[in-house]
Amino acid sequence: MSYLALANEGVFPITKDKDGQSQSELPATGFSFPGTIQGEGKLAGVPSLFIRLSGCNLRCIWSMPDGSFCRCDTPYASFAPERTFSMAIDDVVALVQQNLGAMKHVVITGGEPFLQHKALADLCLELKKIPQLHLSVETNGTLFSREVAQHIDLFSISPKLSNSNPTDEKITFYGLKPSGPLSYHAQRRKNLPVLQKFIDFSRENNKDFQLKFVIGNHNDYLEINKEYLSELKNWNADDILLMPLGATMEELKKTSKMVLEMAIQNGWRYAPRVHIELFGSIAGV
Ligand SMILES: Nc1nc2[nH]cc(C(=O)O)c2c(=O)[nH]1
Ligand code: SF4
Ligand SMILES: [Mg+2]
Numbered sequence: 001m002s003y004l005a006l007a008n009e010g011v012f013p014i015t016k017d018k019d020g021q022s023q024s025e026l027p028a029t030g031f032s033f034p035g036t037i038q039g040e041g042k043l044a045g046v047p048s049l050f051i052r053l054s055g056c057n058l059r060c061i062w063s064m065p066d067g068s069f070c071r072c073d074t075p076y077a078s079f080a081p082e083r084t085f086s087m088a089i090d091d092v093v094a095l096v097q098q099n100l101g102a103m104k105h106v107v108i109t110g111g112e113p114f115l116q117h118k119a120l121a122d123l124c125l126e127l128k129k130i131p132q133l134h135l136s137v138e139t140n141g142t143l144f145s146r147e148v149a150q151h152i153d154l155f156s157i158s159p160k161l162s163n164s165n166p167t168d169e170k171i172t173f174y175g176l177k178p179s180g181p182l183s184y185h186a187q188r189r190k191n192l193p194v195l196q197k198f199i200d201f202s203r204e205n206n207k208d209f210q211l212k213f214v215i216g217n218h219n220d221y222l223e224i225n226k227e228y229l230s231e232l233k234n235w236n237a238d239d240i241l242l243m244p245l246g247a248t249m250e251e252l253k254k255t256s257k258m259v260l261e262m263a264i265q266n267g268w269r270y271a272p273r274v275h276i277e278l279f280g281s282i283a284g285v
Pocket of ligand 1: 040138
């Protein structure tokens with residue numbers, strides 16, 4: 001049996017264990033029932049369960065328009081693995097089944113889920129046996145696996161722009177050591193052949209995808225056009241989403257208006273972060 005490395009919240013938000021017994025604590029949503037809404041992208045607002053996998057091959061640290069820095073919003077699944085645990089695929093599937101209720105959407109996120117492509121393919125195969133289940137994966141778009149992709153309905157791809165590079169100044173600010181993924185981030189973050197594979201696979205197999213760019217800089221639209229869209233084929237304008245940079249409402253307030261203007265002026269979609277508006281910046285919602 002294969003195992004997956006999960007991060008922190010694992011399968012969330014849930015109220016039952018894998019045997020269907022009620023858990024003693026309420027989920028982070030504060031609700032007495034399982035589930036939340038997809039907070040990001042084309043399916044924002046859709047009732048969903050999430051599975052958070054551990055580990056990432058990137059290390060994003062962005063600059064905000066005011067010059068402050070903003071780190072990955074799930075450091076416990078990337079920078080500083082926290083409360084990582086391994087779980088058998090059957091147990092992950094059982095947790096989903098016990099908590100799915102009337103929901104039809106499961107979102108696999110991370111970290112970078114494709115790092116565990118072998119076990120992930122097994123998980124997706126089992127999950128798709130649940131009748132009418134819709135499966136999304138949140139990915140940074142640097143790794144592709146056909147074995148995983150065949151089971152996915154929506155690829156939520158978030159390519160990272162140069163503003164995410166963990167420069168020396170940012171590394172020093174956070175007191176980090178410039179080794180491992182921190183030193184590879186700049187070379188790894190942009191992988192056009194992988195992005196084109198996701199797009200082509202979606203088109204050939206009747207799946208959906210979105211390119212969800214995190215925006216913290218007035219000039220980001222230039223980079224999106226020049227470095228990405230002019231190099232990629234077979235995308236439509238409504239597959240291109242701009243999401244404001246920020247992990248808290250306070251940070252989102254600093255970027256939202258600029259991102260809204262950029263979206264309208266380029267004919268791309270504006271993608272709010274609904275779960276942060278509704279629940280605040282806490283894990284497990
Ligand atoms: N509600 C909710 N929506 C989300 N969409 C993407 C998420 C993520 O962390 O990848 C996320 C999340 O953590 N919660
Ligand atoms: S790609 Fe996503 S999970 Fe990985 S460091 Fe960047 S924001 Fe965090
Ligand atoms: Mg996230």
